[in-house]
Amino acid sequence: RKPKNQKLKCASYDWKRGLGTCHNCNTTFQLHTYKRKGVSEKEYIRPGNHNATAITDKVAVWFKTRGISKKTLNECSVSEGTEYMPQTSKIEKVIKFNYLMGNDLINIKYRDGRKNFKLFKGAEKVFYNINSIIGYNSCVIVEGEMDALSFHEAGIPNVLSVPNGATLNSNNLDYLDNCIDYFDDKEKVILAVDNDEAGQALQQELIRRLGAEVCFIIDFNDCKDANEYLLKYGNKRLSELIEKAKAVPLENVTTFKDIEEEVTDFVQHGFKPGYQVGLQNFDEIFSTYTGQFITVTGIPSSGKSDFVDQMVVGYNINYKWKTAFASPENAPTYLHAHKLMRKVWQGMPTPGDINTNQWKKVAEHINDNFFFIDMERYTLESVLRKGAELVKRKGIKCLVIDPFNKIRDVDCKTEDVNRYTMEYLTKIEIFAKKFDVLVFIVAHPTKMYRDKEGKIEEPTMYNIKGGGEWYDASYHGLLVHRDYENKTVKAKVLKVKFQNLGENGAEANFKWEPKSGCFIPHNQNVSTAEAMPWE
Structure with missing residues (x-):
C-alpha cells in the first residue's frame, strides 16, 4: 500500500451502498446493485x-x-x-x-x-x-x-x-x-x-x-x-x-469573531431587508427573517390555512424555499396538494389537463418543493424530528404546524396552560434557530362573540388559549379575517418583532380568486360568477 494509506485497511466495504474502495489504488468497485434512499421518481x-x-x-x-x-x-x-x-x-x-x-x-x-x-x-x-x-x-x-x-x-x-x-x-x-x-x-x-x-x-x-x-x-x-x-x-x-x-462554532456559544462579518455588514448597510411573499400590499406591511416563527390566528373558516399556503408558495417562487406541512387541518392530503397545485398553476386544472406537459411540470414542482408529514398521531416531538430530517434530506426552509391544538407536546407534564404554551413555543424557537427555518403555527382563538352590529369581533393573539404567552413569545403575529359582506379577506399584522420588518396594526385586503385559490390585492377585479366543478 501507499505510505499515506498504511494506517488504513487494505479495502473498505459499504454493503448498504454495494460499493468497495481499494486503499492501494483508490479504485471503487461494485459489490451488488443498490437503490439509494429517497431516490427521486424523475x-x-x-x-x-x-x-x-x-x-x-x-x-x-x-x-x-x-x-x-x-x-x-x-x-x-x-x-x-x-x-x-x-x-x-x-x-x-x-x-x-x-x-x-x-x-x-x-x-x-x-x-x-x-x-x-x-x-x-x-x-x-x-x-x-x-x-x-x-x-x-x-x-x-x-x-x-x-x-x-x-x-x-x-x-x-x-x-x-x-x-x-x-x-x-x-x-x-x-x-x-x-x-x-x-x-x-x-x-x-x-x-x-x-x-x-x-x-x-x-x-x-x-x-x-x-x-x-x-x-x-x-x-x-x-x-x-x-x-x-x-x-x-x-x-x-x-x-x-x-x-x-x-x-463550526459551538451551539449556544457565540464569540465576536463568530459574528464579526455580520456586525461589519450591519454597520455598513444597516438592517437586512426581510423576506417577502410577492403580494405587493402585504409586502408593504410585513416581511420576516428565517430562524423565527409566525403565529397565524383567525376565527374558523376565515382562510388561515389557505393564506399560509399562499405565503409559502410565494416564498417558493421568490426564493425557491421548500416547505413541510404537519397539517391535520388540511387532511386528506390529496386535497391539500390540489390546493397548492392550483396556486402554482394559477388556475383550476381540468380533466383535459391531466398528463399534459403543464400538468407534469406543476406536479413535479409540487413533488420537489412541498412535503406532507402524515402521522396517525401527531406530537410536537415527532413533527420536529421529521422536520429536522427534512432539513437534511430535502433542504426545507419552512415548517407549517396547523393547527397548534392537534399537535400536542406530550413531553410537557404541566397542567398550567401558560407554562405549557411557553414550553411549546420555546421548542419551536429552538428548532427554527438551529435549522434556520421559518415556522408557521396556526392557532385557533377561543370563541368570539358578535358586536352590537352583529359582526363577529376580530380576535387578537390574546384570544388564543394561553394568549399572553403567545404575544410575548412569538416573533410575529398575523390575523386572517373574512368580511362576508364585502367578500374580502384581510391580513392584519398583530405583532412584528423588529420595526424594519413591518408595521404593527397594518392591514392588507384581498379578494379570493376561486379557480386558482390565490389571494389577489382587493383593488383587482376578480370574477366569481363561474361555479366550481364540485358545485
Whole structure:
C-alpha cells in the first residue's frame, strides 16, 4: 500500500451502498446493485460512454500548469472529447469531468477552451467524485472539479465537488438531496468552498443541511480556492489545511469573531431587508427573517390555512424555499396538494389537463418543493424530528404546524396552560434557530362573540388559549379575517418583532380568486360568477 494509506485497511466495504474502495489504488468497485434512499421518481437521461477519449499530452500539459498530474486525472475519471457548446453555438474540443456512482456514469460536465461549462442535458445532479468518500469517516467538499483534483493531488483522495458553483440568490442543493445517504456515516465533513460571498452562502447551507456538529471549515487565507492555494503554496501546505480545519462554532456559544462579518455588514448597510411573499400590499406591511416563527390566528373558516399556503408558495417562487406541512387541518392530503397545485398553476386544472406537459411540470414542482408529514398521531416531538430530517434530506426552509391544538407536546407534564404554551413555543424557537427555518403555527382563538352590529369581533393573539404567552413569545403575529359582506379577506399584522420588518396594526385586503385559490390585492377585479366543478 501507499505510505499515506498504511494506517488504513487494505479495502473498505459499504454493503448498504454495494460499493468497495481499494486503499492501494483508490479504485471503487461494485459489490451488488443498490437503490439509494429517497431516490427521486424523475426519469433522468444517462450519458453512457459519451464520445470519450483518454487525456492527450496537450491537455495533460495544460493541467500540469494548474498543478494537476496525469495520474490524478486518470484516478478521478477525467477524459476529453468533442461536444456542442451552446455558448459558442458549435462543436468544441472539451475536457470531460465524468460523474460516477459505483460503475454508473450519471452525469458529465464539459469545459471548452474558453472556460465555458455545461452539464449533460437531462442527467441527474450528483456530487463529482462521490465514490471517493466511501469507506472513510470523513470527507472534503469543494466548489469545483479543479479544487477536487487539487486535494487529490495533495494526497487527500476522499474529496468531492458540488456540480454547480454557488450563487448568492439561491443554493437549492438538489444534488445533496440525491446523495444525502452517502453522508450518514461521516463523523467529519470539511467544507473547503470558495473564499467569496457566494461560497460562504453555500457553506452556511451545507452546515444547515449536514449539521454543525460534523462540519469543519478551511480558511484559504489570501487565496480564493484550493487550486489557487495549491499553485501558490504546494501540495504539502494544501494537505496541512485539513489538519487545521476549524470546527463550526459551538451551539449556544457565540464569540465576536463568530459574528464579526455580520456586525461589519450591519454597520455598513444597516438592517437586512426581510423576506417577502410577492403580494405587493402585504409586502408593504410585513416581511420576516428565517430562524423565527409566525403565529397565524383567525376565527374558523376565515382562510388561515389557505393564506399560509399562499405565503409559502410565494416564498417558493421568490426564493425557491421548500416547505413541510404537519397539517391535520388540511387532511386528506390529496386535497391539500390540489390546493397548492392550483396556486402554482394559477388556475383550476381540468380533466383535459391531466398528463399534459403543464400538468407534469406543476406536479413535479409540487413533488420537489412541498412535503406532507402524515402521522396517525401527531406530537410536537415527532413533527420536529421529521422536520429536522427534512432539513437534511430535502433542504426545507419552512415548517407549517396547523393547527397548534392537534399537535400536542406530550413531553410537557404541566397542567398550567401558560407554562405549557411557553414550553411549546420555546421548542419551536429552538428548532427554527438551529435549522434556520421559518415556522408557521396556526392557532385557533377561543370563541368570539358578535358586536352590537352583529359582526363577529376580530380576535387578537390574546384570544388564543394561553394568549399572553403567545404575544410575548412569538416573533410575529398575523390575523386572517373574512368580511362576508364585502367578500374580502384581510391580513392584519398583530405583532412584528423588529420595526424594519413591518408595521404593527397594518392591514392588507384581498379578494379570493376561486379557480386558482390565490389571494389577489382587493383593488383587482376578480370574477366569481363561474361555479366550481364540485358545485
